[in-house]
Amino acid sequence: xxLTQALRGRAAKPPPDGSKPxxxxxxxxxxxxxxxxxxxxxxxxxxFPVAFSVYLSFMSWDGIxxxxxxxxxxxxxxxxxxxFWQSITNTLIIWVLATIPMIFLALVLxxxxxxxxxxxxxxxxxxFLPNVTSIVAMTxxxxxxxxxxxxxxxxxxxxxxxxxxxxxxxxxxxxxxxAAITIWRWLGYNxxxxxxxxxxxxxxxxxxxxxxxxxxxxxxFRITIPMLRPVILFVAITSTIGGLQLFTExxxxxxxxxxxxxxxxxxxxxxxxxxxQQAFIFNRFGYGAAIGWALFLLIAVFSLINWRLIxxxxxxxxxxxxxxxxxKGKSRAR
Amino acid sequence: xxxxxxxxxxxxxxHVMLMFGVLATIxxxxxxxxxxxxxxxxxxxxxxxxxxxxHLWENMNKVFDEIDFWGSMGLTIVAAVxxxxxxxxxxxxxxxxxxxxxFPGRRVLFWIVxxxxxxxxxxxxxxxxxxxxxxxxxxxxxxxxxxxxxxAFGIFWxxxxxxxxxxxxxxxxSRVDGAGFFRQWWTVGLPVLRPGLAFxxxxxxxxxxxxxxxxxxxxxxxxxxxxxxxxxxxxxxxxTDQSMVITGALMSVIPLIGVFLIGARHxxxxxxxxxxxx
Numbered sequence: 071x072x073l074t075q076a077l078r079g080r081a082a083k084p085p086p087d088g089s090k091p092x093x094x095x096x097x098x099x100x101x102x103x104x105x106x107x108x109x110x111x112x113x114x115x116x117x118f119p120v121a122f123s124v125y126l127s128f129m130s131w132d133g134i135x136x137x138x139x140x141x142x143x144x145x146x147x148x149x150x151x152x153x154f155w156q157s158i159t160n161t162l163i164i165w166v167l168a169t170i171p172m173i174f175l176a177l178v179l180x181x182x183x184x185x186x187x188x189x190x191x192x193x194x195x196x197x198f199l200p201n202v203t204s205i206v207a208m209t210x211x212x213x214x215x216x217x218x219x220x221x222x223x224x225x226x227x228x229x230x231x232x233x234x235x236x237x238x239x240x241x242x243x244x245x246x247x248x249a250a251i252t253i254w255r256w257l258g259y260n261x262x263x264x265x266x267x268x269x270x271x272x273x274x275x276x277x278x279x280x281x282x283x284x285x286x287x288x289x290x291f292r293i294t295i296p297m298l299r300p301v302i303l304f305v306a307i308t309s310t311i312g313g314l315q316l317f318t319e320x321x322x323x324x325x326x327x328x329x330x331x332x333x334x335x336x337x338x339x340x341x342x343x344x345x346x347q348q349a350f351i352f353n354r355f356g357y358g359a360a361i362g363w364a365l366f367l368l369i370a371v372f373s374l375i376n377w378r379l380i381x382x383x384x385x386x387x388x389x390x391x392x393x394x395x396x397x398k399g400k401s402r403a404r
Numbered sequence: 405x406x407x408x409x410x411x412x413x414x415x416x417x418x419h420v421m422l423m424f425g426v427l428a429t430i431x432x433x434x435x436x437x438x439x440x441x442x443x444x445x446x447x448x449x450x451x452x453x454x455x456x457x458x459h460l461w462e463n464m465n466k467v468f469d470e471i472d473f474w475g476s477m478g479l480t481i482v483a484a485v486x487x488x489x490x491x492x493x494x495x496x497x498x499x500x501x502x503x504x505x506x507f508p509g510r511r512v513l514f515w516i517v518x519x520x521x522x523x524x525x526x527x528x529x530x531x532x533x534x535x536x537x538x539x540x541x542x543x544x545x546x547x548x549x550x551x552x553x554x555x556a557f558g559i560f561w562x563x564x565x566x567x568x569x570x571x572x573x574x575x576x577x578s579r580v581d582g583a584g585f586f587r588q589w590w591t592v593g594l595p596v597l598r599p600g601l602a603f604x605x606x607x608x609x610x611x612x613x614x615x616x617x618x619x620x621x622x623x624x625x626x627x628x629x630x631x632x633x634x635x636x637x638x639x640x641x642x643x644t645d646q647s648m649v650i651t652g653a654l655m656s657v658i659p660l661i662g663v664f665l666i667g668a669r670h671x672x673x674x675x676x677x678x679x680x681x682x
Contacts, residue, residue, distance in 0.1 A: 094508070098507040098508065100501075100584060100585030100586060101501040101505050101507040101510075101585060102507070104497040104498055104500065104501040104585065104586075104589070105497075105498040105501050105502065105513060107494040107497070107498070107553065107554040108494060108495075108498050108517065108554035108555075108556070108559060109513070109516075111550070111551065111553055111554050112520055112554075112556075114535065114551075115532060115535065115550075115551040116520060116523070116525070116528070118531075118535060119528035119531035119532040119534075119535050120523070120527065120528045120531070122528075122531040122534065122535070123527065123528045123530060123531040126530060126531055126534070133534070133537075175425075178421070179421070179422065179425055182418040182421050182422050183422065185414075185415075185418055186415070186418050186419065186422065188419075189419075189422075191669060193422055193425075193426065194668075194669075194672050195665070195668045195669070195672070196426045196429055196430060197425065197426070197429055198664075198668065198672050199429060199430070199433070199661070199664065200429055200432075202610050202614075202660060202661075202664045203433075203614075203657045203660055203661060203664075204613070204614045204631075204632055204635075204653075204656055204657050204660065205614060205616060205632075206614075206616055206632040206635050206636050206639075206653070206656070207436075207632075207635060207653035207654070207656050207657045208432060208436075208653070208657070210635070210636075210639050210649060210650060210653045211432050211435060211436045211439070211650060211653060212432055214439065214447075214646055214650065215432070215435065219448075220447075220448035220449075220450070220452070222435065222452060225450055225451060225452050228450070229451065254428070254429070254432065257425075257429075258429060259675075262672055262675065262676050263676060265676070266676035266677065311524060314524075315524060315526050317526075317616075317617050318616045318617065321616075322616075322636055322639065325636070325639055325640035326640075327640060342526055342529075342617070345526070345529065345530075346529075346617070346621075349529070349530045349533075350533075350621055355530050355534065358529070358530040359530045359531065362526065362527040362528060362529060362530060363527065365524070365526060365527055366523075366524060366527040369524050
C-alpha cells in the first residue's frame with residue numbers, strides 16, 4: 071500500500087532535473103523490457119502448451135505419426151480406465167498417509183522448537199537437510215531400508231521377533247513406504263514454516279492469556295492454533311499440490327525396465343506416474359494430455375476444499391493474524 | 405519451586421523429542437554412508453553391518469565404470485549454474501521494475517505473474533515436451549535451462565525483497581545523475597539486493613540440480629543425462645549391487661550438502677520469511 075502511494079506521489083512531482091517528461095513509449099520501454107523475459111518464456115512454455123494440451127486431449131497421437139481427431143474418446147476412456155482410477159486412489163491414500171501425520175508432527179516439532187532456547191540453529195539446519203538433498207538418491211537409500219527380504223527395517227523387525235512386512239510388495243505397506251519417504255523429506259521444511267508462524271505471533275497475546283488465567287493447553291488450542299491458521303493453510307495447500315503431483319518417489323522406488331510402473335500390481339502408481347507411463351513410455355500423447363486435465367481438476371478441487379476447511383470457517387479470525395504475518399515477513403526480509 | 409521443576413522437565417522433554425526427530429532425519433544419511441562403504445553382501449547379511457566399512461573407494465570405482473559420472477555431473481553443473489544465472493538476471497530485472505517503477509499495466513502484469521504460480525505445470529507435461537521437440541531442443545541443455553529461466557516465484561519473492569530494501573531516494577539520486585533504468589538496476593538495485601539474490605540463487609540451484617521428471621523426459625540421449633537420471637539408471641539396471649548404487653547416490657548428494665551447510669542459516673531464514681508472505 072505504502073509503496074503505491076509513494077510511487078503516485080513521485081509521479082506527480084516534476085522530474086528533478088526540470089526537463090519535460092519523455093513521451094510514453096520512450097519513458098516506459100525499459101520497464102517493459104525488464105519484465106518481458108518472464109512473459110515471453112511463459113507464453114512459449116506455459117500458455118501455448120496449456121492451450122495446445124486442450125487440443126491434444128481430443129487427438130490420438132504417438133508423437134511421430136499423424137494426429138487423428140478422436141473427439142471425446144480420450145475422456146470417455148479415462149472415466150472407465152481402471153488403471154487411471156487406481157492411480158487416483160493410490161495418490162489420495164498416499165497423500166492422506168503423508169500429509170495428516172506430517173502437519174501434526176510439524177506443528178508439534180515447531181512448538182517444541184519455539185519453546186526451546188538452546189541448539190535452535192542446529193535443529194533448524196538438521197531438520198531442513200532432507201529437503202535440499204536429492205529425492206532420487208534418498209529414495210534409493212530409503213527404498214533399500216524398506217527392502218522386503220534384507221532391508222534394515224525387516225531385519226530389525228526380525229530381531230525383535232515381530233512379523234516381517236512386505237514394505238515393497240504389500241499394497242498398503244507400499245503406500246506407507248512412499249508416504250514415509252515424503253514425510254521424511256518435507257517434515258523439516260513444514261516445521262520451519264510453522265516455526266516462523268509461531269514466531270510471528272506477538273507475545274502480547276500470550277501475556278493477555280496468562281493474565282486471564284488460561285492454562286497452557288487452553289493457550290495452545292485457543293490462541294496458538296487459530297493464529298496459525300494462515301500458516302497451516304499454506305502448509306496444507308503446498309502439501310496438497312505437491313502430494314497430488316507425487317512422481318519421483320514411487321518411480322525410483324519401484325524400478326522396472328519393462329514399462330510397468332508403481333511396483334507389484336501398480337499399487338504405488340500415482341497420477342503423474344501414470345501420466346508419464348501412458349505418454350512417455352507408451353507414446354499415447356493425446357491420452358496423456360487428457361490425464362493432465364484430470365490432474366488439474368483434482369488439484370483445483372482439493373485446493374478449494376483445503377481453503378474452505380481451514381480458512382473459510384471464520385474469515386475474521388483469519389484476517390487479523392494474516393496481516394500480522396505479512397508485516398513480520400516484510401520486516402524480516404529487510 | 406514446583407513450577408521451576410515442571411518447566412525444566414518440559415524443556416528436557418522438548419529436547420528429547422527434538423533429538424528424536426534429528427535422529428530420524430539424520431539416520432538415512434548415516435545409513436547411506438554405511439551402505440556405500442560396505443559390500444552388498446555385508447549390508448544384506450543378517451544381522452546387517454551397522455558401521456561404516458572400508459569398501460567406499462572400491463564402490464566408487466564401480467560407479468565410474470558403470471556410468472559417466474563426471475560427464476553427468478558436468479552437465480548438471482552447467483545446467484544448474486546457467487539456469488541460476490538467468491533466473492537471477494531476469495527475475496531481478498522484473499522485480500526491480502515491479503517494485504520501484506510505475507508504468508501502465510504494472511498491476512495487471514504483476515497479477516498475471518502471481519496467477520501463473522497457481523497453475524500446476526505437470527498438467528501440460530506432454531505439450532511442453534512437444535513444444536520442445538518442435539524447437540529441436542529435446543536432448544539439448546537448452547531444454548533444461550531456458551524454460552525455467554524466469555520464474556514467478558523468484559519475481560514475487562524478489563519484488564517483496566526489493567520493496568523493503570531499496571530506498572526511493574537512492575533511485576532519485578541516480579536519476580538526477582542521468583542514469584536510465586538499466587543503469588539504476590545495476591548500480592542501485594543489484595548491490596542492495598545481493599542477500600536476496602544469494603537466497604534465490606541457492607534455491608534455484610537446488611531446484612535445477614534435484615529436478616528429475618523433466619530431465620528424465622527431455623534428455624533422451626542416454627549418454628547425456630543429468631546426475632539424478634544417471635543415478636536412477638544405476639538403480640534400474642544394476643539393482644543386484646546395492647552398495648554400488650548407494651555409492652552413486654552418495655556421490656550425487658555430497659556437493660548439495662556442502663553448498664547447503666555453507667549457506668544454511670541464511671537460506672532457512674529467507675525461505676521461512678517467504679512463506680510468511682503467502
